[in-house]
Amino acid sequence: MVEIYDTTLRDGAQREGISLTVEEKLRIATLLDELGVQYIEGGWPGALPKDTEFFARAEKELDLENATLVAFGSTRRAGEAAAEDPQLQALLDANTEVICVVGKAWDYHVTEALQTTLDEALAMAADTISFLRSEGKRVFFDAEHFFDGYRHNPEFALAVVRTAGGAGAERVILCDTNGGGLPDSIAGAVAAVRRALPEADLGIHAHNDSGCAVANTLAAVDEGVVQVQGCINGYGERTGNADLCTVLPDLVLKRGIEAIPKERLTRLTTISHLIADLVNITLDAHHPYVGTSAFAHKAGLHTSAIARRTDAYEHINPSEVGNTARMVVSEMAGRSTVLGKAREQGLDLDDETAAAILATVKDLEAQGYQIEAADGTFELLVRRASGWEQPFFELESFRVFTERRLDGEVTAEATIKVHVKGERVVATSEGDGPVNALDRALRQALATAYPEVMHLRLTDYRVRVLDPSAGTAAVTRVLLEMSDGRRAWGTIGVHENIIEASWEAVADGVVVGLLRLT
Numbered sequence: 001m002v003e004i005y006d007t008t009l010r011d012g013a014q015r016e017g018i019s020l021t022v023e024e025k026l027r028i029a030t031l032l033d034e035l036g037v038q039y040i041e042g043g044w045p046g047a048l049p050k051d052t053e054f055f056a057r058a059e060k061e062l063d064l065e066n067a068t069l070v071a072f073g074s075t076r077r078a079g080e081a082a083a084e085d086p087q088l089q090a091l092l093d094a095n096t097e098v099i100c101v102v103g104k105a106w107d108y109h110v111t112e113a114l115q116t117t118l119d120e121a122l123a124m125a126a127d128t129i130s131f132l133r134s135e136g137k138r139v140f141f142d143a144e145h146f147f148d149g150y151r152h153n154p155e156f157a158l159a160v161v162r163t164a165g166g167a168g169a170e171r172v173i174l175c176d177t178n179g180g181g182l183p184d185s186i187a188g189a190v191a192a193v194r195r196a197l198p199e200a201d202l203g204i205h206a207h208n209d210s211g212c213a214v215a216n217t218l219a220a221v222d223e224g225v226v227q228v229q230g231c232i233n234g235y236g237e238r239t240g241n242a243d244l245c246t247v248l249p250d251l252v253l254k255r256g257i258e259a260i261p262k263e264r265l266t267r268l269t270t271i272s273h274l275i276a277d278l279v280n281i282t283l284d285a286h287h288p289y290v291g292t293s294a295f296a297h298k299a300g301l302h303t304s305a306i307a308r309r310t311d312a313y314e315h316i317n318p319s320e321v322g323n324t325a326r327m328v329v330s331e332m333a334g335r336s337t338v339l340g341k342a343r344e345q346g347l348d349l350d351d352e353t354a355a356a357i358l359a360t361v362k363d364l365e366a367q368g369y370q371i372e373a374a375d376g377t378f379e380l381l382v383r384r385a386s387g388w389e390q391p392f393f394e395l396e397s398f399r400v401f402t403e404r405r406l407d408g409e410v411t412a413e414a415t416i417k418v419h420v421k422g423e424r425v426v427a428t429s430e431g432d433g434p435v436n437a438l439d440r441a442l443r444q445a446l447a448t449a450y451p452e453v454m455h456l457r458l459t460d461y462r463v464r465v466l467d468p469s470a471g472t473a474a475v476t477r478v479l480l481e482m483s484d485g486r487r488a489w490g491t492i493g494v495h496e497n498i499i500e501a502s503w504e505a506v507a508d509g510v511v512v513g514l515l516r517l518t
Contacts, residue, residue: 002251002259003227005039005140005173005203006032006244008275009054010072012235013043018279025054026061028278031271032232033067036260037244039227041070041100046090055094070140071096075103075128078116082131092135098170099132101125102142105160105175106149118156122163129167140227141169142205145177150189158196165200171227172200176216179209179239183219190223203227206242208234213242218250221257228259232275233283233290245272246288249321262320269322282460294318295325342382349382357385368466368475368494376482376489376512377505390511393446394419400434400499414441420449435461435502442510452517456510459483463498478502482509484517 009025012018020028025042032040042058043051058069071094076082091099103125104110110121125141132139141164143149149157164172174190186206193202204220204227206213217228228251234243245268251259272290276283285293295318318325338354338361349357360381369377380390396417404410414437415428427445431437439458446453460481465474478493478501489512493504 002221002225002257003039003171003203004037004244004248004259005041005070005227005229006037006067006231007041007072007205007229007241008032008231008235008244010041010043010051011229011237011241012231014237015235015240015281016237017281018235020050020279022050022054022057024278025050026057028232028275029058029062029064029067029069031274033062033064034264035267035271036066036264038067039070039098040064040067041072042094042096044072045094046073046087052090052094055096059095068098069096070098070100072100072102075101075124076131078114078120078124082127085128088128088131091132092137096137098138098140100140100142100173101128101132102144102175103128103160103164104145104149105143105157106145107153107156108149109145110156118159122159125160126163126167129164129169133168139169140171140173140203142173142175144175146174147176147181147186147189148178150192151185154192158193161193161200161202162197165197170201171203173203173205173227173229174220174225175205176207176213177205179207179213181206181216182210182212183215186216187219187223190220190225194224201226203229204242205229207236208239208241208243211239213240214246214250217242217247218255221251221255233272233281233287235279235281243288245290249289249316253316253320265320266322289316289321290323295323297325338382347379347382347386349386353385357382360385368477369492370477370479374479374490374492374505376491377508379489379512379515380508392420392450392511392514393442395507396424398438398441398503400438402434412437414438416441416445418442418445420446423449434499435506438499438503439506439510442506446510446514450514450518453510453514455484455517456482456513457485458506458509459488461502466494476501478505480505480509482513484513487516489513489516 009028013020029040043054045052045055055071071091073087073091076085076088082088104114104121107118110116110118129139129141143160146157161172202225204217204225206216228247230242230244230247232244234240248259249265251257252262252265269290273283285291288294295314338358339349342349398414398416400414402412412431412434417426425445427441429437429440429444431440443453458480462479464477466477475494475496476498479490481488481490491505491508493501495501
């Protein structure tokens with residue numbers, strides 16, 4: 001058994017670009033509890049007003065079924081009594097069962113950053129832990145900069161661990177705070193601690209500055225640590241912390257270690273994406289295990305094999321982490337890829353039609369289309385190859401203009417004329433830009449006949465100039481993503497005129513949305 005200690009709400013929130021509201025922290029805590037982690041570090045009460053408010057509200061609003069909430073803080077100040085330290089009182093006021101305190105384990109930091117003695121640093125750790133224990137709290141101790149400290153002064157680093165354990169710390173977590181460790185050095189240091197202090201219950205807290213946070217975490221587990229700390233999606237300061245979305249399946253599926261219940265691992269992909277939405281950072285599609293491309297197959301050789309044996313090019317069953325396999329259609333694809341992708345979308349094709357679609361895909365990609373990035377466009381391509389014509393609207397014309405006013409404000413307006421269910425509809429709408437205005441005008445024109453269209457929203461818009469040397473006459477590729485709030489799909493347009501390319505992508509995006517909503 002290895003405990004999972006999530007620090008997304010504290011260490012993860014230190015990533016550049018993340019600023020969580022209290023409501024968002026409460027929501028993330030609920031998701032982490034649903035995932036099945038044992039501990040959730042909620043923040044640093046007393047140091048940050050927002051974190052103080054979080055713990056006050058969590059006591060009333062959170063009903064955790066699996067996880068224990070942890071308040072984080074530091075050891076007492078040098079030269080002061082623990083009982084008189086206002087920061088420690090703020091930790092007590094958070095009313096959590098467990099408190100995690102951090103103390104220096106590198107002599108360089110003690111003498112240069114804290115500007116105190118090594119003996120005083122040991123006393124700071126011992127006094128703080130003893131005081132919190134006397135107040136009825138369970139205490140974890142983060143030995144900050146442990147691995148750097150062990151490399152430079154192993155006697156002092158080991159003394160910190162020994163002191164923390166002797167004062168009553170339930171877990172002593174060895175921290176690679178600068179993130180520069182490699183698996184062999186991490187494993188060697190953990191093994192040395194276990195030999196010197198076999199009674200200590202150790203944990204690992206790894207940062208990813210050397211790109212090895214997950215590997216270092218697994219190396220520490222191999223050496224017997226009982227607690228793993230990390231963040232969802234690898235969030236954290238600088239290059240991040242150990243990524244629990246990789247660590248968890250590595251432990252549960254690869255090592256057979258009961259870190260969280262295996263059945264809860266099937267929620268991992270959904271929770272990863274929900275938290276990514278809450279922190280407003282798009283998750284890398286190629287993220288291990290949980291990325292949308294983690295089980296995507298593009299090369300014809302791969303997709304042909306996958307069609308026969310799903311495990312031919314997949315190291316696990318994607319469903320074990322709540323993800324799905326998918327075929328990527330491109331000029332590299334074979335006929336089996338087209339057939340497999342069509343089956344994903346519930347469409348049946350014969351071999352002749354599949355071959356014709358493949359030829360069309362290769363021709364379109366030669367023109368600048370990128371079909372693999374536009375699953376919605378491919379779905380429409382398959383349908384049209386079977387003789388289908390979209391029934392929702394017929395375009396008569398559209399007009400878009402942008403106006404810069406005297407006060408410096410820039411507005412865009414689009415007017416669109418379409419035929420919908422036998423009626424001619426004219427709609428005009430303003431937007432933040434010409435594409436936004438065009439999207440709004442189209443949905444406004446369709447709203448009476450298809451009210452579901454108002455549930456659609458354009459969530460991503462990307463432009464690439466395919467031949468920069470052609471200047472303003474260059475062909476432009478527009479890729480956009482549209483969503484109905486539950487699912488998302490991509491469409492693409494290519495044209496010398498960026499508005500026409502955008503219209504092609506927007507129109508196809510709306511058609512796919514109506515197919516899924518009506």
